[in-house]
Amino acid sequence: MITTTLGASGPAIGAIGLGCMGMTHGYDPRGRDDDVSVAVIHQALDLGVTLLDTADVYGPYTNEELVGRALADRRERAVLATKVGLVGDPSHPMGRRNDGRPEHVRASVDASLRRLGTDHVDLYQLHRVDPATPLEETWGAMAEAVAAGKARAIGLSEVSVEEIRRAQAIHPVASVQSELSLWTREALAEVVPYCEANGIAFLAYSPLGRGFLTGRFSSPDDIAEGDWRRGNPRFQAEAMAANRAITEAAGRVAERHGATPGQVALAWTRAQSGTVVPIPGTKTPRYLVENAEAADLVLTEADLAELDAVPAPVGERY
Numbered sequence: 038m039i040t041t042t043l044g045a046s047g048p049a050i051g052a053i054g055l056g057c058m059g060m061t062h063g064y065d066p067r068g069r070d071d072d073v074s075v076a077v078i079h080q081a082l083d084l085g086v087t088l089l090d091t092a093d094v095y096g097p098y099t100n101e102e103l104v105g106r107a108l109a110d111r112r113e114r115a116v117l118a119t120k121v122g123l124v125g126d127p128s129h130p131m132g133r134r135n136d137g138r139p140e141h142v143r144a145s146v147d148a149s150l151r152r153l154g155t156d157h158v159d160l161y162q163l164h165r166v167d168p169a170t171p172l173e174e175t176w177g178a179m180a181e182a183v184a185a186g187k188a189r190a191i192g193l194s195e196v197s198v199e200e201i202r203r204a205q206a207i208h209p210v211a212s213v214q215s216e217l218s219l220w221t222r223e224a225l226a227e228v229v230p231y232c233e234a235n236g237i238a239f240l241a242y243s244p245l246g247r248g249f250l251t252g253r254f255s256s257p258d259d260i261a262e263g264d265w266r267r268g269n270p271r272f273q274a275e276a277m278a279a280n281r282a283i284t285e286a287a288g289r290v291a292e293r294h295g296a297t298p299g300q301v302a303l304a305w306t307r308a309q310s311g312t313v314v315p316i317p318g319t320k321t322p323r324y325l326v327e328n329a330e331a332a333d334l335v336l337t338e339a340d341l342a343e344l345d346a347v348p349a350p351v352g353e354r355y
């Protein structure tokens with residue numbers, strides 16, 4: 038796996054990371070198999086996929102516990118990223134609310150470290166800005182975690198350039214994590230260029246369009262009962278039929294390279310800026326290998342032009 042760095046001054050990481058969310062949260066609840074997921078995390082490290090992304094709200098808590106179990110005897114081989122700022126609602130599997138209060142951050146970092154079985158994370162991210170708490174207060178508490186040696190660096194998720202600037206005034210922003218893929222391009226307008234200009238890593242989440250861009254799902258019937266995507270606007274029958282045009286374009290480009298549509302989707306995110314690191318999620322050994330191999334796929338100008346000409350997606354992303 039070719040390597041890059043986490044932003045201009047962060048640690049070396051594989052050019053493609055691994056999102057661990059779907060191993061215990063959100064997708065395909067009957068497909069959960071913790072032993073296989075632990076093996077996938079080990080395989081990722083062996084392949085050079087060193088950036089691992091999780092969050093306390095995934096599960097809640099089960100995802101960090103799983104990642105902690107996987108890293109028990111190899112913590113130093115991973116660049117470990119988790120998140121704070123969303124709190125699960127026990128009455129609803131995907132229900133959640135914001136909590137950016139400093140006291141919540143202070144308690145949460147210790148709880149995350151306990152579940153992850155480590156004395157520090159490499160990246161501690163604010164999952165969402167809490168509208169009820171000034172960002173400066175939340176970010177200040179996260180900066181305390183750096184000063185205490187509990188986090189090597191801190192990052193943001195789903196923020197505007199204005200919010201990045203406000204945080205930077207208090208403590209350096211190491212990374213911004215937002216959705217970026219062939220069918221979700223909003224971050225390219227301002228946030229990605231700002232990150233590139235300021236040495237901030239941009240972690241592209243859901244780079245495979247939650248799996249749709251691999252061509253794996255063609256109708257809602259392909260999605261398991263209890264899977265969050267069943268309620269997602271882009272995974273409704275009419276939207277899926279229309280959005281197939283995007284996957285088909287990726288498929289045409291893929292054919293020219295002897296690649297898969299998913300690999301093209303990942304290569305496209307990396308082609309947008311040298312600061313972009315996609316974090317595709319998988320709990321499936323063969324998908325992990327396929328995604329890791331996408332690091333070697335370089336798209337041509339003609340490929341990128343063809344992928345930029347795809348229609349806008351049908352359906353909101355949430």
Ligand SMILES: NC(=O)c1ccc[n+]([C@@H]2O[C@H](COP(=O)([O-])OP(=O)(O)OC[C@H]3O[C@@H](n4cnc5c(N)ncnc54)[C@H](OP(=O)(O)O)[C@@H]3O)[C@@H](O)[C@H]2O)c1
Binds near residue numbers: 055248251320321
């Ligand atoms: N900051 C945020 O608010 C936020 C929001 C969402 C996600 N994230 C992060 O981003 C990570 C990735 O996002 P995501 O999981 O939502 O979406 P994604 O990476 O776009 O897609 C994941 C889905 O694609 C499937 N898949 C992966 N590789 C495949 C391949 N090569 N061929 C066929 N199918 C493949 C996975 O299947 P299997 O799981 O069955 O293998 C899973 O269903 C998450 O794990 C999480 O860490 C962050």
